[in-house]
Amino acid sequence: MIDWAELGMSAIAVPDARRDRERRLAELGRDVVGAAYLRGDFVLSSGQRSNYYFDKYLFETKPGILRGVAHFLAELVPPQTDRIAGTELGAVALATALSLETGLPFVIARKGTKAYSTSRMVEGEIYPGDRVVVVEDVISTGAQGIRAADRLKEAGATVLGILAVIDREQGGPEAISAAGYTLTTLFSRKDLGI
Amino acid sequence: MTVTNASSRTWELLGRGGSAANEHAAIRPTKYNGLADPHGAEELGRGLAEGIRALAPAAIVIWEDPEDVALGLIVGRELSLPVIRAYDADGLVGHSAGLPAAPRVVLVADAIRDGRVVRAAQALAEQQGGALIGTAVLIETPSLRESGAAAGTVIALVQSADDADGAA
Numbered sequence: 001m002i003d004w005a006e007l008g009m010s011a012i013a014v015p016d017a018r019r020d021r022e023r024r025l026a027e028l029g030r031d032v033v034g035a036a037y038l039r040g041d042f043v044l045s046s047g048q049r050s051n052y053y054f055d056k057y058l059f060e061t062k063p064g065i066l067r068g069v070a071h072f073l074a075e076l077v078p079p080q081t082d083r084i085a086g087t088e089l090g091a092v093a094l095a096t097a098l099s100l101e102t103g104l105p106f107v108i109a110r111k112g113t114k115a116y117s118t119s120r121m122v123e124g125e126i127y128p129g130d131r132v133v134v135v136e137d138v139i140s141t142g143a144q145g146i147r148a149a150d151r152l153k154e155a156g157a158t159v160l161g162i163l164a165v166i167d168r169e170q171g172g173p174e175a176i177s178a179a180g181y182t183l184t185t186l187f188s189r190k191d192l193g194i
Numbered sequence: 195m196t197v198t199n200a201s202s203r204t205w206e207l208l209g210r211g212g213s214a215a216n217e218h219a220a221i222r223p224t225k226y227n228g229l230a231d232p233h234g235a236e237e238l239g240r241g242l243a244e245g246i247r248a249l250a251p252a253a254i255v256i257w258e259d260p261e262d263v264a265l266g267l268i269v270g271r272e273l274s275l276p277v278i279r280a281y282d283a284d285g286l287v288g289h290s291a292g293l294p295a296a297p298r299v300v301l302v303a304d305a306i307r308d309g310r311v312v313r314a315a316q317a318l319a320e321q322q323g324g325a326l327i328g329t330a331v332l333i334e335t336p337s338l339r340e341s342g343a344a345a346g347t348v349i350a351l352v353q354s355a356d357d358a359d360g361a362a
Binding site for chain 2: 041042043044045046047048049053056057089090111137138140141143
């Protein structure tokens with residue numbers, strides 16, 4: 001979130017378009033929380049227990065929210081990007097929506113391991129040298145995003161970065177940075193008031 | 195790669211399942227596949243079961259892979275225990291039916307290549323009011339050793355200095 005006072009600008013000086021963007025992004029955040037924020041006792045695949053969970057399918061399956069998410073994610077896609085990548089299954093809807101929003105083709109990164117090396121680990125067309133952006137739904141430890149990025153690198157692609165909708169603030173950005181990738185998210189847990 | 199404690203018979207069986215080469219005493223970067231050698235899997239599974247027996251678990255937990263289902267099934271049959279398949283359900287840990295209440299469970303795998311599998315099995319058992327009391331593997335890897343107390347009592351047929359590549 002931009003701190004206008006820190007920039008020496010008053011709210012009145014904020015261009016209408018930018019202010020409108022901030023308002024719409026905040027609205028989208030509230031919609032995501034309303035649709036997908038669940039309370040309970042959850043065991044995350046990272047091995048952590050949590051008293052809340054973002055069920056990405058609950059916001060990804062609502063066209064109004066999915067369209068809004070894709071719109072704002074598209075702003076974060078570097079102009080030199082050749083291809084979008086989404087991890088099965090949770091990020092496929094996001095990758096599809098972002099592909100439609102940007103006009104860029106996309107690939108699906110499989111979650112399976114090299115143990116299944118006879119099957120393709122990246123579905124769709126990808127070529128050595130392709131500049132790819134990985135799109136993720138919810139970042140916890142960042143392990144899944146890192147695995148997807150590694151897989152794309154093994155396929156010869158250059159990973160420009162990882163885009164995600166929500167950062168749960170559980171060490172994901174740090175792990176992704178340590179792995180040599182950049183992460184940009186639409187919302188942090190704090191942004192969403194959780 | 196450093197390996198120890200391996201009898202020639204163990205190496206032969208691991209090799210038949212594709213995860214080790216007996217003649218070089220080296221672990222290949224592939225997952226052990228008992229489906230490719232059912233008789234060998236039977237023998238290795240019985241070996242794991244004998245190691246687990248003294249822990250007196252209430253259930254066996256395996257993580258995701260069909261190959262580990264085969265290994266877990268042999269162990270479960272030998273010990274007359276249910277085998278629970280746990281898996282990554284797109285961010286959450288899911289599990290198949292039959293997990294007892296307050297379960298004392300043992301995680302069975304060919305090898306642990308990612309410590310989060312141990313942590314997930316532990317968290318799953320604890321969520322149900324139980325505990326992960328042991329981890330039984332064919333090949334003990336650094337990822338398992340680094341899991342420390344979370345893994346409970348470790349039962350392993352051989353040790354490796356490196357994490358063999360592959361699933362779980």
